[in-house]
Amino acid sequence: MTNEEMSDIEMIRKKVVDEWGVMPYFHQPFNLDESPDWRYPLKLIPESGHLQMLQRFLDTCDQFKSFDFSIKPMKAGGVKLCSYSELQQITDFKRFSLETLSGRLFRGTIREGYEERPVVVKTCDLLLPYRDGHFERLPKFCDEIELFMDEKANTHKNLAKLYAFCCDKRLAVVYDENVTCRLSDVFLNDDFGWDLRINVATQLADLLSWLHEKRIAVGSIIASCIMIDEEVNIKVFDFGFVSNHVNEDSKIPVEFFIGREAPEAIKGKRTMKSDVYIFALLLLELVTKKEYEYKINYLVERGEKKLVDESFKTVDDATAWEITKLISKCMVYDPNERPTMKEVFDALKAMRARGEKRKRAESEAE
Template sequence: MDPFYASVREMRASMVSVEVIRRNFAEWDVSPYQYQKSNMDESENWCHPFWTANHANGFRKSFTETCKRYESFDFSIEPVVDGKVKHCSCSELDIITNFEDSLIQKTLTGRLFRGTIVEGSVSRPAIVKTWDYLLPMELENGPRLYKFCDEIELLTNERANKHPNLVKFYKCCFDRRLAVVYDAEFTRVLSDVLLDDDFGWDKRIKVAIQLADLLSWLHKNGIAVGSVTIECIMIDDEVNIKVFDFGYVSNHVNEDTTISALVRVGQEAPEIFSGMYADDEI
């Protein structure tokens, strides 16, 4: 087969739709991601501080045995010819970033890592954001699978991915580890520079205008977001920003959405508390 057509065929085989991912997640639930050995290996302290040695050993044994049941779990998802989501395997993700020594910071879903995208002889910087189930597992506060899909849906939206203040989606991984690869170079986050002596009025206004433009654009397009904090915003030397993390994203807000009295002013979009997404959780 001609190498060009072989590469096109391979690319199409790795493309899926968000809807297909959602259906598979609903079937799988979170266990295949919770019971991975890496969740213990990468934890800062997987053992509860009040556990006895016997309790810790018993938990380790139980967790390891459960992980074995998922070693052969099939994470493959049927490719869709017109799918818009590029998938990379866990082994490909390990090539993009080194999870041992490229950590940038923690995020609302997990962690942020530096990485490199290599295409042929060309390489460029990348950022990897994970959805973590590190031990000890706090299931009630663990990352939701539907939020993973919501963010991918936002960033692969043909209108959204052109906005200059949103990170650019490259690929995602749902093979044993949940992660999104952004085609971007990390410099600093807004929280690192906001209190600097030279971060004066002009720079603050420039940031505010960009963020206001992004939020206005999202609102016009019926997209609700929540918890966009200064730790979720990258900023470069020219004071250009890119938002890379959201506490909540919903791409299905409409003009009939009712606003609940439970709105936490300054934290979440009012549409989030309308109750219309109560059935979305996985």
């Protein structure tokens, strides 16, 4: 296949993963400046060892100073390839630094003519010291770019809109979204009520069901991967390892663990049903109002105790048992026995509709 015959994403993957590799990205001076824990993992090494490693890093940075990161200009699926200098015009990498599965979030601003609007920049970080798994971040980055550039799959309202991406010196994406907060910022709060939680869960189930229909599995989604606006509409912007063009029964190799995983991943394989398990963990956090702990698996699998937190006074007993059973089904050990995401979405949608009908009836009775 010639360069002219390659799709844009194939060209990006060939350059970033196959030709360039991780070293040109790792050996950038800003990776030293931004590292929050340069000394911590190396604290048993004498100070002289730190200085030697630091000097080797800086020397190698000099070798990569003139590295050619150029890729032909492209704009596919409404998504623009930008240079590092253009990325710096969008953000100064100082505002709103929040951790993601493989990098951080920053606030930014894009300018188009006289218009300015806020955006979010997500980096794929290769901070010091060098860690196992850094190389896996390159194909992960390309897989996410492929998802967001796929016009058959990227139109869902709960998927963040990708405006631009950068492969020059730093791997980063620019989302045309204005973050108010993330789900992880509020899901433990008492004023984040039951209806809001079921609304969030239903939206996420709808998105995952939609992506599965488009033959896309997403690996891992946790509360910090989800933006929410003032109307509690969600936008998912971060994933584990996206697997494009798979089927329901496809076995997806596990290359590296990022985020939470289903039990079959320990054996080296995922399926779309692994997404069902991961979704159930997030749903479990929403209804229990607690961060997930592995020891709760025993209670979930037995399904003998209602999982809904007692503070949700408006939740009737039937609903509490219904959602407990749903979570239990999604978390069974054998992935073949789990429901599909479409079945999960339908169950949550019906549950929400019954809750709204019951509230209307109670209101009319008053």
